[in-house]
Amino acid sequence: MTEPSDVELVQRFRSGDPEAFETLVRRHQHRLYRLASVWLRDPRQAEDAVQEIFLRAWRGLAGFRFRAAPFTWLYRTARHVCGEYNRGRRAESLEAEPADPADGPERRADDDEAARRVRQLVAVLAPRQREVVMLRIFEELTVAETARAMGCRQGTVKALLHKAIARLRSEGAEGLE
Amino acid sequence: MTSRRTTDIERLKREYRALRAPEHLADRIRVRVRAGAGRDTRRSAAGPAVAALAAAAAALLVALPWQGQGAGEADIRPTSLTVLSLAAQSRAGGSVPGLSAIRGMTLPSAPARPANDTGPAAPPPADDGLEDLRNHSRNDEEKDHANS
Numbered sequence: 040m041t042e043p044s045d046v047e048l049v050q051r052f053r054s055g056d057p058e059a060f061e062t063l064v065r066r067h068q069h070r071l072y073r074l075a076s077v078w079l080r081d082p083r084q085a086e087d088a089v090q091e092i093f094l095r096a097w098r099g100l101a102g103f104r105f106r107a108a109p110f111t112w113l114y115r116t117a118r119h120v121c122g123e124y125n126r127g128r129r130a131e132s133l134e135a136e137p138a139d140p141a142d143g144p145e146r147r148a149d150d151d152e153a154a155r156r157v158r159q160l161v162a163v164l165a166p167r168q169r170e171v172v173m174l175r176i177f178e179e180l181t182v183a184e185t186a187r188a189m190g191c192r193q194g195t196v197k198a199l200l201h202k203a204i205a206r207l208r209s210e211g212a213e214g215l216e
Numbered sequence: 217m218t219s220r221r222t223t224d225i226e227r228l229k230r231e232y233r234a235l236r237a238p239e240h241l242a243d244r245i246r247v248r249v250r251a252g253a254g255r256d257t258r259r260s261a262a263g264p265a266v267a268a269l270a271a272a273a274a275a276l277l278v279a280l281p282w283q284g285q286g287a288g289e290a291d292i293r294p295t296s297l298t299v300l301s302l303a304a305q306s307r308a309g310g311s312v313p314g315l316s317a318i319r320g321m322t323l324p325s326a327p328a329r330p331a332n333d334t335g336p337a338a339p340p341p342a343d344d345g346l347e348d349l350r351n352h353s354r355n356d357e358e359k360d361h362a363n364s
């Protein structure tokens with residue numbers, strides 16, 4: 040049996056099926072968490088940010104008009120929420136909850152280190168180039184998906200990526216196609 | 217000679233993609249969205265700002281037909297004052313009258329006119345005086361005819 044598409048899940052959620060929303064959460068939480076870990080100056084806030092993104096989705100998807108893909112909507116919300124965090128509007132944790140024992144300090148340290156290195160790598164790029172690199176290279180989205188998420192043409196994505204790769208190579212990055 | 221630090225993108229990408237949201241995050245989101253949904257409903261039901269806006273809009277709707285009156289500009293004033301007093305009441309945090317209460321309001325009547333005031337000058341009738349002249353002439357003709 041094939042997995043329901045994001046659009047089908049949103050339609051089911053709008054028809055009153057909360058399970059559909061939970062499927063959306065499970066499907067996209069890791070990608071949004073990774074992106075938030077890189078975008079936020081304090082990567083420990085990534086968890087709170089992802090929670091906030093889905094809270095807004097719960098409220099906002101009721102009026103979703105399918106002009107964009109659901110992930111595009113989630114991605115733009117993620118960018119907005121992380122921007123708010125970085126401007127200090129959400130400095131405090133949304134909710135103090137006991138951490139899962141499986142998410143011990145060692146795991147957190149590894150996560151922080153990977154996110155920190157990616158953040159350091161893309162820091163030399165302009166903001167739009169950074170987005171392209173994150174979506175196209177690290178999240179392995181297609182050019183079309185990246186263009187939709189960023190709200191630009193596919194040609195713009197290719198041009199931004201070309202410049203970004205050239206810059207990263209000049210900074211010592213290897214293994215870029 | 218400067219040594220350039222290299223970054224293996226493929227390796228970094230593998231490490232990055234190994235990042236996973238904590239196991240408990242989905243459960244936490246589920247609890248939060250359901251609690252949040254209830255809170256949103258309560259908030260919107262008791263929104264005083266929404267009530268104040270609705271009252272002001274209703275007052276404007278009541279006032280609009282009066283502003284359409286062409287004659288007697290002074291008659292508009294009580295209605296405008298009513299809207300202002302409603303707005304002031306809303307700002308003061310007092311109870312906002314409901315729509316039915318606003319519709320049931322009677323507007324202050326315009327001040328009574330003096331007895332000798334005939335009101336706005338009515339346009340002269342098109343045949344002003346002509347009918348009398350015609351009657352007068354007809355009577356004179358009848359008299360002349362009778363005398364002859």
